[in-house]
Amino acid sequence: MRIKPKSPREAIQPEVAPAPPQRSRHVRNPIVILINLLITIAVLGLLGAGCGLYFGKQAFEQAGPLEEDTTVIISSGAGLSGITDRLQAQNVIDDNIIDELLFNIGVRFYKNATKLQAGEYAFETGVSMEQVMDALVSGKAVVHQVTVPEGWSTAQILQRVRAHPVLVGEINDLPGEGDLLPETYTFTRGTSRQGIIDQMRDAQDKVLADAWSRRDQNLPIETPEDLVILASIVEKETAKADERPRIAGVFVNRLNQGMRLQSDPTILYGLYGGEAWLKDRSAIKQSELKKENAYNTYQIQGLPPGPIGNPGKASMEAVANPSRTKDLYFVADGTGGHFFSETYEQHQANVRKWRKIEKELRDREKQSGTTESN
Structure with missing residues (x-):
């Protein structure tokens, strides 16, 4: 094909641009336009949701407005809305619509709306919404x-x-x-x-069933109720844990020999019932000792008709398995404990020791009182 050369004038003239391609009939279709719009909206929505989730999670986890430790009582059946109102009223959550919505949305997002428990909760300064939610879900109340x-x-x-x-x-x-x-x-x-x-x-x-099942089978008691009665007497006789089995052993020995228990606390209970321990009764009067009552173990043989108090686990175990001694007597030693003895003669000697100690204690109290008054 022969090429026709251009003249100098023709060579410097701009060429005409080709016409743009004709738009596809598919692009001009309304359905395609609608789909493109929906995709754009979806993308923007996802971006917005992502931003909202990110910043919302940060706000949900950040320190709250509480300025000092406080206790909040959540009543039963309050519901998420009622709980939110209560938390805002006590400044655990800021009292505005944004934080109210944020807490409600956060609780629902974690699927805890029906898991919040009633109770009394202690919140520390600056507690976050997330920490509040976790506390209410766990039920770790005060x-x-x-x-x-x-x-x-x-x-x-x-x-x-x-x-x-x-x-x-x-x-x-x-x-x-x-x-x-x-x-x-x-x-x-x-x-x-x-x-x-x-x-x-x-x-x-x-506790009683366990103590009774492991008891010494040779005990002179027939029922669990008897064990409680004797344990209640042991409980009143000593406050020292290591003495309980030995005190129990004394009473068991006396029961085995047909001796009366002669326990002072039984006198008071027989006269005043449970009210006996509501007042300070440091000493028993002769009139109280001689007055007839069903619990007075100086007068009755064996156990009284019922307990004289509520014994603890240690006393019940002490009665179930008492110390194996020949002791039949005990008397206070001035230290909170007792002197123990096998014979009446030894007991009388211990009583004299106690009387001497008792007198010394009274003299010290008098001397101390005199010094204070001076």
Whole structure:
């Protein structure tokens, strides 16, 4: 093909650009346009959701507005909205619509909306929404305690339980003497007084059943109830744990020989019942010693008709397996413990020791009182 050369004028003239390609009929289709729009919206939505999730998670985990440690009570059946209102009222969460929505969305995002538990919760300064949620889900509420000392009468225990400010309700099913186990019991706010008493009763039943199953088969007692009676006397005779088996051994020896137990605390219980231990009674009067009552082990043979208090686990175990000695007597030694003896003559000598110690203690008290008054 021959090429026609251009003239100089033609060579410097710009060439005409080719016409643009014709748009595809598919691009102009409304359905395609709609799909493209939806894809764009979806991408922008995902980007927005991602940003929202990122910043929302940061806000959910960051320190909250609480400026000092506080306790919040979440009532049963409050629901997520009610719980949020309570938390905002006590400044655990900022009192604004954004934080309210953030807490609600966060709890629902973690699928915990139905897992939040009622109770009393302690929150530290700056607690985050996430930490609040975790605490409410775990149910780790504030724990309260009621402590019952060993040997307390049922009247004393009932008085303490009724006076506890956190427990609720009345005690309708009253326990008998010796039915409750002295111990420290933990509970959360809202626990009923009857519930705590029932817990003490169940604990006593378990400890007694265990002690009875492992008892010395040669004991001069016939029933678990007898074990509780004797253990309640042992409990009142000594506060020293290492003496309990030996005190129990003395009483077992006396029962085996047909001797009276001659325990002073039984006199007081027989005269005043459980109220005997609600007052300070350091000494027994001669009139009280001689007054007839069914519990006075100076007057009756064998065990009294019932316990004189609620013995602890150690005293019940001491009675179930007492020390194997020939001791028949004991008397205070002035240190909180006792002198033990096998014969009446030895016992009388120990009594004289105690009388001397007792006199010295009284003299010291008088001397101390005189010094203080001067």
